[in-house]
Amino acid sequence: KSLLANLIALLAALLGAKVLIVDPKSERGNWAKVLTWLKPYLNIIELSPAKENKGKLDMFRVMIKSLGSNPADEEIREASKIAAEYALTILGTLCGYKTADEKMEYLADAVNLVSQDKEPNMTKVITSLEHLSNKAESSNDRDIYGRVRKTILNMINNSAYAHLLFGDGTEEVIDITKPINIIQTQNLTIPEEGKDEGEYTYQERVGMALLLCTSSIGMEFARQGRDMLKLFVQDEASVLKRSSTGKALKNRMVKMGRTEFASIMLIGQNVSDIGEDEDVKANIGTKFAFATKSKAEAREVLKYLELNYESEELQEMLLELPTGVCLMKDIEGRVAILEVEPLFDELIEAFNTTPELKIDADKTEVLDESRNEAITETEEEPLRSQVNAESDQISDVNDSVEIESTSLKEKENESEDKPAVLDFLSEWGN
Secondary structure, X not given: OHHHHHHHHHHHHHOOOEEEEEEOOOOOOOHHXXXXXXXXXXXXXXXXXXXXXXXXXXXXXXXXXOOOOOOOHHHHHHHHHHHHHHHHHHHHHHHOOOOOOHHHHHHHHHHHHHHOOOOOOOHHHHHHHHHHHHHOOOHHHHHHHHHHHHHHHHHHHOOOOHHHHOOOOOOOOOOOOXXXXXXXXXXXXXXXXXXXXXXXXXXXXXXXXXHHHHHHHHHHHHOOOOOOOEEEEEOOHHHHHHOHHHHXXXXXXXXXXXXXXXXXXXXXXXXXXXXXXXXXXXXXXOEEEOOOOOHHHHHHHHHHOOOOOOOHHHHHHHHHOOOOEEEEEOOOOOEXXXXXXXXXXXXXXXXXXXXXXXXXXXXXXXEOHHHXXXXXXXXXXXXXXXXXXXXXXXXXXXXXXXXXXXXXXXXXXXXXXXXXXXXXXXXXXX
C-alpha cells in the first residue's frame, strides 16, 4: 500500500503537483539518501523530542508562514482566525476535553484572545489563560482558567513531545512549500483502537494532539489555491478515527478535496480505517484493495467496491492476491486487477519499508549497522538467507520488466548521471 502511494505521489510531483505526506511510522527517511536527484525538491521534516524542534508545529506560526513573505495585515488576521479553530481542537485533545466540556469555553476565550494579537503564537494561549484568570470577577471563573492553564503546563512538563506545539515566535516552524513534503513522527504513543478517550494517558493525549495538528496542516496545504493539484497522503489513517475530533477532521478533509482541487489519499489496513460515514466513502473516487487475511474483511472489501461480496470465488481471490497486486476501482466504476511495478531499482530501494534490510545498487545484501553489531553467530545465517531471498525477489521483478523503447535505452547509455526514472518520464511525455 505504501509503495503504491509513494509511487503515485512521486509521479504526481514530477508532473507538477505539490505533495504532502504525513507518515506516523517514519518510513520515508530513505528518499533523500537514495533519490539524490530529488533533494532540491524534497523536504523531510522529522518531528522528534529534540529541543531544537520546540514550537515547530505552532499552528498560529505555521499558518502565518504559509502566507509567504510580507503578508498584508488582513491576511494575517484571516490566517489567525483559521489557526484559532485548529488550535482549539488540538488543545482540547491535549487537555482531554470534549466539545461539550465547560472547560472548552474557557480555553476558547484564551485562544480567541491570542488570534487578535499582531504576532500570535501558542505560548501566548498559556499567558492569556493567566491574564484571564487574574481579571476574572468570580472565583469560579478564576479557578477554571487557572486549572486549564495548569493542565497545559503539566502536559508540556510530562511529555517529550508536547513542546512541539508551543512556540513563542522565535522558532523556525515547519516549511511545506517544496514540491514534496514529508512529515515524519518518531515513536509517538497512540491509544489502542476502541480505548475510551477519558482513559488516555498523558502520552496518548499528546500523540493524538500531534496527529491532529499534522492533519490540520494537511487541510491547509490542500487549500493552497485551485490553480495546481495538491496531493495529501495520510498514512495509517486508522489513527484519526481513535478520537471523535479525529473522525470529524478526516470526514471534513475528504469532503473538502474536490472543491479545493486536492487529492486526499488515505492509507489503512482495513476498510473500516477509512470510516463508517457513507458520505465520506462516496467522496472517495479511486480505490485500491490489496490482499486480506480474513474472509470477513474480504466481504467488507468487496462490499466497498460494490462487487458481489457473497461470492466465494471473489473472496478467495482477495485472500490469495500476491504481494504487489490489488483490485482497483476507478472513478468510472470499473474494477480490474492491477500490478504495482515501480520499474526502477532506485525506487524499490527508496520505498523499502523494512529498515533492517537494504539492497544496494548491485543487489548485494547490506545490513543496518545497529542490527549488524547485535547479530550473533546463530542469527547470522538465517538473516543472510532472508536478505538473499529479498535480493533474488527484486532481481526477478527487474528481470520481468521489458522496456521496448530503443530510444529510451539509447538515452540511458548516453547519460549515466541522469536518473532512469526521469528518462522514462521524458520518453513517456514524448
